[in-house]
Each structure stands twice: as structure tokens, then as C-alpha cells.
Amino acid sequence: MKIDARPDMPAAHAAHWPHVVVIGGGASGVLLAAHLLRDPQAALRVTVVEGRHMLGCGVAYSTNDPRHLLNTRVANMSAFPDDPDHFRSWLEQGGHAATGACFVSRATYGAYMTALLAPLTADGRLRCVRATCLRLTPAKGGVAAHLDDGQVIPADRAVLATGHALPEADPEGLVLGAWEAAPPPPSGGRVVIVGSGLSMVDQAISLMASGHRGEIVALSRRAQLPRVHAPGQPLPLDRAEIPLGAPVSRLMAWLRAQVRRAEAQGGTWRDAVDGLRPHLSALWRALPHADRARFLRHAAPWWEVHRHRLPPESAAPLEAALNDGRLRLLAGSFEGASRDGTILRAHWRPRGEDRVLSLDAARIVDCRGIRRDPRRNATPLIADLLTRGAARIDPLALGLDVTPDCAVIDAAGRPDPRIRAIGPASRAAFWEVTAIPDIREQAARVAQVLRAELVRVPA
Numbered sequence: 021m022k023i024d025a026r027p028d029m030p031a032a033h034a035a036h037w038p039h040v041v042v043i044g045g046g047a048s049g050v051l052l053a054a055h056l057l058r059d060p061q062a063a064l065r066v067t068v069v070e071g072r073h074m075l076g077c078g079v080a081y082s083t084n085d086p087r088h089l090l091n092t093r094v095a096n097m098s099a100f101p102d103d104p105d106h107f108r109s110w111l112e113q114g115g116h117a118a119t120g121a122c123f124v125s126r127a128t129y130g131a132y133m134t135a136l137l138a139p140l141t142a143d144g145r146l147r148c149v150r151a152t153c154l155r156l157t158p159a160k161g162g163v164a165a166h167l168d169d170g171q172v173i174p175a176d177r178a179v180l181a182t183g184h185a186l187p188e189a190d191p192e193g194l195v196l197g198a199w200e201a202a203p204p205p206p207s208g209g210r211v212v213i214v215g216s217g218l219s220m221v222d223q224a225i226s227l228m229a230s231g232h233r234g235e236i237v238a239l240s241r242r243a244q245l246p247r248v249h250a251p252g253q254p255l256p257l258d259r260a261e262i263p264l265g266a267p268v269s270r271l272m273a274w275l276r277a278q279v280r281r282a283e284a285q286g287g288t289w290r291d292a293v294d295g296l297r298p299h300l301s302a303l304w305r306a307l308p309h310a311d312r313a314r315f316l317r318h319a320a321p322w323w324e325v326h327r328h329r330l331p332p333e334s335a336a337p338l339e340a341a342l343n344d345g346r347l348r349l350l351a352g353s354f355e356g357a358s359r360d361g362t363i364l365r366a367h368w369r370p371r372g373e374d375r376v377l378s379l380d381a382a383r384i385v386d387c388r389g390i391r392r393d394p395r396r397n398a399t400p401l402i403a404d405l406l407t408r409g410a411a412r413i414d415p416l417a418l419g420l421d422v423t424p425d426c427a428v429i430d431a432a433g434r435p436d437p438r439i440r441a442i443g444p445a446s447r448a449a450f451w452e453v454t455a456i457p458d459i460r461e462q463a464a465r466v467a468q469v470l471r472a473e474l475v476r477v478p479a
């Protein structure tokens with residue numbers, strides 16, 4: 021449905037305006053709503069459906085530990101790419117003395133996301149519903165969202181901003197999820213953390229700050245820690261000089277050449293990695309499937325530790341703990357857990373060996389991050405779309421298959437413009453659409469497409 025934009029139309033008439041229902045009120049859903057309604061004259065209604073009690077926080081920004089910092093500088097975390105100072109100004113208005121180069125807490129960022137919505141709900145164009153969407157079905161002129169509280173919300177368009185497919189809780193209760201609430205472990209007991217990425221860092225920092233005295237062991241295949249941020253300038257890279265579509269081995273050789281180029285100019289490898297960032301989705305889309313698979317198998321773990329870096333404030337306590345033995349890194353694979361009385365055992369296979377060893381532990385925490393099998397961890401909504409053939413998973417099982425403008429592709433390969441997917445839910449098509457600087461660009465683009473489809477502006 022396309023109706024005339026009527027900036028003078030009072031909110032009472034808003035019921036006739038085109039309606040977008042956004043499923044998921046984490047950062048992606050909130051960013052999309054903010055971009056859709058950013059223009060105060062946009063004659064559009066948006067409903068955000070979120071199952072949790074906090075809007076804008078999702079998995080990443082629900083933490084209330086002030087030591088859990090953003091891994092992106094304030095200057096790069098504005099909700100609006102064309103207003104890069106927006107987040108810093110909001111911080112300043114709230115009395116936070118933050119510069120663009122700072123790393124503030126993730127809880128603060130969650131508050132910023134929530135604050136984005138307040139003016140939009142006040143003028144009646146945005147409605148937030150606390151419920152879980154179980155099904156999306158075709159309806160006259162659009163879609164209908166069926167919620168777990170019995171409501172059915174009709175809309176012209178639906179956007180899936182459902183985020184990461186989270187692993188189920190361990191049915192045997194031996195391994196705690198990274199984001200599961202639990203009382204602190206016995207202070208002198210060993211904690212085995214599976215994974216050595218950013219979620220491990222959160223866990224280790226919280227444990228040490230709470231006075232935990234026992235050993236913390238971080239176990240991961242390559243025992244690689246995220247690298248640390250340092251001042252720098254992204255290397256300016258022109259799209260034309262990037263070997264789009266080249267095999268992964270050639271791409272990696274080309275990237276190494278860019279690192280040497282950055283270093284020759286007095287910078288570091290970070291400048292080459294950051295310079296590549298605006299081109300990542302084009303690079304991904306140009307890669308044939310076999311090369312995407314090769315990248316995931318061999319290069320992705322290296323890419324991730326260089327790309328998703330630690331703020332120096334988080335790296336310092338970690339380094340101190342590694343030096344004095346409170347934290348130990350092990351390279352190997354986690355083979356499972358068992359219980360012997362009150363003692364837990366983490367079974368692991370050292371890298372390159374056949375033997376399986378065991379570590380006694382007071383707690384085992386799974387910090388392997390967000391799982392990538394969107395079928396096994398599908399929510400009822402996604403499972404229903406897949407079962408009915410209204411959506412399909414990409415061949416590498418990264419997520420929903422979507423077109424470049426985020427329309428969900430059905431089982432027969434037809435894009436459905438009534439349902440779009442954004443954020444990590446759409447990562448199969450873009451790979452790097454998990455951090456705010458990428459999600460906000462995508463939200464701006466999708467909002468523009470939706471407005472163009474739904475709202476006809478009078479000449």
C-alpha cells in the first residue's frame with residue numbers, strides 16, 4: 021500500500037498511515053525504527069515487537085557490569101552515519117565526559133538506544149509491544165504478525181531484526197551460557213571458559229573484579245586473544261583497487277600488501293583492516309560460495325581477532341592476569357563436560373593431539389559466542405517461516421537468505437519484499453553486519469527503501 025505523505029496530518033489520523041512491524045527490539049530493531057521515523061514529518065507508523073523487558077539492549081547491551089565496555093570508540097557508535105557526533109552529544113547532555121576516542125560501557129550504550137525511541141513514542145508514530153512474535157503470515161496488502169499474547173498485528177511490511185540465534189541452555193546444567201545469570205562460583209575454584217574472544221574477556225574481567233581467586237582457564241582452538249585497539253587512521257581504499265571476486269588466498273595476499281602499505285606510511289595493520297571495513301559486504305557478495313566456505317574455515321578466526329578488538333582498558337587487566345597466572349590460555353577443542361559429585365570436569369583435546377585431557381572446575385562457561393547454525397537454534401518464528409517455505413537458509417547456514425536490499429528469499433528462490441531481515445539475522449548476505457557501524461548503515465538503507473515503497477511524497 022502506498023499513500024500520500026501528509027505532513028500536516030494530525031496523529032489521530034495516523035491509523036491510516038502505512039505500517040511497518042519490526043520483530044525484535046534489540047539494537048537493530050531500534051536503529052531501524054529510529055531511521056524510519058527520523059523525519060518528524062514521515063507519515064508512517066512503526067510497531068516494534070520485543071520479547072524482553074528492555075528495548076534497544078538485546079544480548080549485547082543488557083549487561084549491567086560497568087566494566088563491560090564497548091569495543092568501538094564513541095565516535096563510531098552514533099545511531100546515524102550522517103550525524104557522527106550524535107552519541108557523543110547525548111553522552112555530554114547526560115553529564116558523561118566522553119571524547120570521541122573513548123570506550124564507554126555497553127550498559128550506557130543500551131540506555132542511548134532506549135533514549136532514541138522516547139520522542140518517537142511520544143508523537144504516537146511508534147508503538148512498542150512486549151511480546152514474542154510466533155508467526156508472520158501473508159495478509160491483504162501485507163503481512164500479519166501473530167504474537168504469543170494472542171494479538172495479531174497487520175502491517176504493510178515486516179522486518180525481522182531478530183538478532184543472533186542463541187544456543188539453548190545446557191539441559192544437563194553442566195555448562196553455563198555466557199549470558200546466563202548465575203550466583204558467583206566458589207571464590208577459590210577454577211573456572212574454565214570455553215572460547216577466548218570478547219565474551220571470555222567479559223567473563224574474566226567480571227570474575228576478577230568480584231574478587232575471584234581461583235584460576236581462570238580460557239580454552240579455544242587456537243588460543244588467540246582479540247588484539248588491542250591503538251590510535252590510527254583507516255587506510256583510504258578505493259573500491260576499484262580491491263580484487264573483488266578473487267580467491268581467498270589472493271585476497272589475503274592483497275590484504276597483507278595493504279598492511280605493508282599502512283606500515284610504510286607510519287601506521288599499523290589496524291589501518292588496513294579498518295580501511296577495508298566499508299567494502300566488506302561488497303567483498304563478501306563477490307566471493308563464490310566455495311571461497312566463502314574457505315574463508316570461514318581458514319581465515320575467519322584470524323580476521324575476527326584483528327577486526328573485533330579490545331579497548332586498552334579491558335586489555336590491561338587481562339594482560340596482568342596472564343602474567344601473574346590468574347588466567348591461563350589453552351589451545352585445543354572442548355570435548356564436553358561431566359560431573360563427579362560436586363566437581364565438574366571439562367574434557368578437552370590439545371591442538372594437534374589425539375589424547376583427551378580433563379580439567380576439574382567449579383564452573384564451566386560457554387563463551388564460544390553466537391552459534392552459527394540458524395536451523396538448530398531457530399526460534400518458533402524463524403522455524404515456522406522455514407517450514408512453510410516462506411524463507412530459506414543460505415547454503416553455508418549462516419542465516420536467512422536475503423537479497424542485497426534485505427528482502428527475505430523464499431524456498432523457491434523468490435524474494436518477498438513484504439518481509440525483510442536486518443542485522444545479524446541477515447549476515448549470510450553481508451557477513452559483517454554484526455557491529456553498530458555496519459547495522460546503522462544497513463538500517464538507513466532499508467528505511468529509505470521502505471519509505472520509498474510505502475510513502476508517496478507529493479511533488
Ligand SMILES: Cc1cc2nc3c(=O)[nH]c(=O)nc-3n(C[C@H](O)[C@H](O)[C@H](O)COP(=O)(O)OP(=O)(O)OC[C@H]3O[C@@H](n4cnc5c(N)ncnc54)[C@H](O)[C@@H]3O)c2cc1C
Nearest residue numbers: 044046047048071078079080090091153183184443455456
Ligand atoms: C556481547 C556483545 C558485545 C558487543 N559489543 C559491541 C560493541 O562494543 N560495538 C559494536 O559495534 N557492536 C558490538 N556488538 C555487536 C552488535 O552490536 C550486536 O550484535 C547487535 O546488538 C545486534 O543487535 P540485534 O538487535 O540484531 O540482535 P540482538 O541483540 O540479538 O537482539 C535481538 C532482539 O530480538 C528479540 N527477538 C528475537 N526474536 C523475537 C521474536 N520472535 N519476537 C519478539 N522479539 C524477538 C530478542 O529478544 C532480542 O532482544 C556486540 C555483540 C555482543 C553479543
